[in-house]
Amino acid sequence: MCIGVARDGARWYRGRRSMFKKLLIANRGEVAARIARTSRRLGIAPVGIASIADMGAKWLDAMDEVVCVGPSAARESYLQRERIVQAALQTHAAAIHPGWGFLAEDPLFAALCEQHAVTFVGPSAVVMSKMGLKSPARAAMKAAGLPVIPGSDGLIADADEAASLARDVGYPVILKADAGGGGRGMRRANDERELRAAFAEAGAEAKSAFGNGALYLEKYLLGGRHIEVQVLGDRFGHAVHLFERECSIQRKHQKLLEESPSPALDAAQRLELGSRAAAATARLGYAGAGTIEFFRAPSGELYFMEMNTRLQVEHPVTEMLCGLDLVELQLRVAANEVLPFSQADVHASGHAIEVRINAEDPERDFRPAPGTLERFEIPTELGPGKVRFDTHLAQGDKISPHYDSSIGKLIAHAPTRELTIQTLLLALRAARIDGVATTIPLQIAVLESPEFRAGTYDTRAIPGWPAR
């Protein structure tokens, strides 16, 4: 049985434990490669899916079997729920890992897996639905004891109710679409006149964009930081947190760099935030890995923003910090194992930073730059800390115009923040990528900037990269 956390993050159990024999990975590229790696290590045969465009790609070599699920467009392949569940059934895969993106937060996909007795590696469809809509998520988290940004408890009936609420919480306020995303259906208002106008506009916009015109209202908070807590729960009511990730360096809501610990929290605050997040996770009956995002106001208060019911792109930061394999933990929870450790067994050591390397040209407004990787070398041995490079690509590969522009993620871990920065800079400066433009120059500029070094950045600007 459970013998506590091994520092290599690998095995908690004496002897062998039976597990899924085959796992279908409902994703592509770096995501699929990452999950296949753990799957393989645990002796679970990974089954891949691919679109026509991806057939023959090198990352598929990691799979025991591959099922082609449709043409190049994601809508006709990676988002085809029925074909993917059928692919699992006909390859006799017992479980499906959705990765992140595509169908990872699609309750219908989770429900379809459940109905066809394929284990979905993630939380239940119902929890996913609840967290997918902003006002139920907000209400659930408030009930579970997390602080939420002052605003409406549920949906707002009319402009009068909005105005009265806004008087209570104080201007400026922001109206948000319940089903929203990508900034649509959002309107900021500085006074009541603006609010009344915004109410009609935001409702109409949300209705046309999401088919759901429901709105809620929050106090609008300027600046601030985006700090998220990694949580993990099992099906027996246990939950732990795996500390936070600081994700304030963003461009148009796209994260560029993540680190842990957050320079904005002291030790006591970290533990307080983490334990509240873990308690909320247990209260929700949340099984699997998830992320609770918080907004840290310039004044220092922390508010719940949303919960992501999936593994995050930036999960390696936590993995390096805590010496754990989150994909393994997800699979164990999905196989109805009890969490193999308690909070006291989780230790974070040193500092970890991840930079995302995308095929985008930072000099040309981050325009996606698909092409062929004529040269692709990123050294990971230069020290002084440890470096992990998560990618699915190799020299000579083409970056497909059909999907996102991610080339890979470079993660460094060292005893101190300064050493971690040094480690990353050494690797990034020595990196040689020809054939496509990448975001490496931007990442170097950020890591070199005094604001980043001082840890005083927020979501409003990218340190070291003046708006241009």
Next chain:
Amino acid sequence: MSDADPTLLILRVQGERTQLLSPGVGMFSGALPLGTIVSPGQSVGVLATLEKRARLVVPDGVHGLVSSAQPARKRAPVGYGDVLYELTAVDSASAAASTQSGPKHESGADLAVRSPQSGRFYHRSGPGEPSMCEPGRELELGTPIGLIEVMKTFTQLVYRPERGLPARARIVRVQARDASDVEEGAVLFEVAPR
């Protein structure tokens, strides 16, 4: 006998070789044996996805002799784009002999919306309602294009960009008059892409 969900196979022609490919993921059954002649509109097997069965149909313009062996399993797992049939050409005489069930169209219009069945075709959903069938009207998936009355039952016809029709079209010329009797396959109106 089934008319449930006929689905066209994907055609791939590479030089001399003609292949029919799976249009989805699932269990393929009912494969024809080596040496069978296939022709457009013919059912050549079933693809079951999560127990929902689609009848696989040979697309237009395909005639040939099955030159591939049946799958080893009666219910064979296939992926999208997997080759289900290899065909070799047959001479035109035997092809013609095997095409009796192909679709028949009496008008030569290329981009034409045709009546799905015989009946009385109406341009309007009722007296005093605007016509759904005017030259210049813009069409896309789901745009109503008239009513057809068969045995006192009215069915709304909607535009579907299938069988070579463009995703976004405009009505160019109306052929079937309001409240006129039409045959199955008759041209209702011609469209142009926009």
Next chain:
Amino acid sequence: MAKVPLIPIGHPRADFLDTASFEKHRAAMRALEKTLEERRAKIREGWGASYAERVHAKGKWTARERLEHLKDPGSETFEVGSFVNFERKFGKLESPAAGVITAFARIAGRWTMVIANDNTVASGSWWPLTPEKIERAQTMALRLRLPVIYLVDCSGLYLPEQSRSFPGLTGAGHIFKKNADLSAAGVPQIAGVFGDCIAGGGYMPIISDRVYMTEQAYMVIAGAALIKGAKSQHLSSLDIGGPEVHVHQSGCADVRVPDDATALAMIRADVERLGSSACDFYRHGVEAAPPREAHAELDGLFPSDHRMTYAIEEVIARLVDRGLFWELMPERGRETVVGIGRVGGLYMGFVANRQGLIDDVEQRGAKKPAGILYREGIAKLSAFSRACNDDGIPIVWLQDISGFDIGVEAERLGLLGYGSSLIYTNSTNSVPMFTVLLRKASGAGYYAMAGLPYEPIVQLSTPITRQSVMEGRTLAIAAFNTKLDDEFEILSKDPAERAAVESGMRETEARIESDMSPYKSAAQMDTDEIVKFSELRPWLVALAEMAYQSSGSRRIKNPRIWSLHDLAALTEGPA
């Protein structure tokens, strides 16, 4: 395949119905729903505010206030029979809801049937059809094994109409027979007596397992008015049969309580002592979820012209959880759709009519109209109905049916026989069946698809339901048959006679049209309730929960061993 292979059905509305048509249908439906809401509101007022004040003046609550305090806070109640006696005159009087409220209500998380005399309508008197309405509610509770709560406040039969409510087979006394049947079947009954409970009414609470009496309540075989010497001795009915007598001396009641609020709180506590709902167990680990496409869209899917078609799959998609559905025998009898979906997480069988045109399997390339039943569809319905009964899957019949196929060929094929087999099946099924008359409910189709004469537990109508033996036009043709030729054109060449036939046919058609009104049907108890399309999904969720509430009361097979799987395997069709 021991799994229940539900897959997504239905599409976003904009993919199959343009916004203009949708809004047009919806506007037409909204107008009908407005009428429905106004009529409901009027019925809920009973005899009006002055009568409610009289109740309050006595320190009592009205029947509706009692129901409100009895049910779980914030929960929805589902009333049946609210239109019984609608617009029916007794002299100058009317009896809104026949003077009694019968409603499914959730108490302490369990569904119950609440039967509450409306003390704002002639002090809760029983009118013609009041006994029948109460008995219908008792039957629903008996079939679903739901606890029954009687909130008694009834001054006896409305005497001027006693000949229509006292002596018959379903006269008032039959209520007590039903009390006994419920008790014999082990269905819990709890009564609260809040006021008058005279004559026959006196028997109603006694068979209940627990009887509460407020200090204002009395139960008597005959009131003080009929007792000799009562006046001189200053005896009131309360003296003769109040809690002092029945709780302490006769033992005809169990507990005396000071007021309405206490009685209701104690009844709630009693319900809480009963077995809890088994629904979560029968959800098999899956939680309830709403349909993927909003069920509120249903009111815009039905064309305002009843001859127009719509896609039944889209209707079903908006009734089942997440729009997931397993259609059985999809390739047979295409005029019908049968299959399984979850409603509130619980498996339910659905039977529905397809509209529009379908392929004619007997004539290659030809089409025939759906919306009626052919041989294969009838056989499919019978087989599905039998299998659901065998498996313990409650069935929802969604009717929009004009009747059976007719003609020489239909008779030769023996549709009478196939239809009778379906009727036999539905008549002998023991699984809970619920019927929804979406639109047309005509002819043998209404019978064959578990219309009210086949005793579905509940039958719901919508604002566009049309119940009749045949459509008005057809009935006019039948009535004037001798005056018509082969093509149903008028034979006579004489202008005067032609005009007479024409106007006669028009009149017949118009009369049938008004007879088909759902309000007329509901007033006569030919349907149980009229609901808005947007209320249909909540209704079905509630009915599903009721059908699965009481474990051990009926067969519920686990899905692995459903005979439906056999049916699916046998009808899978050639490859």
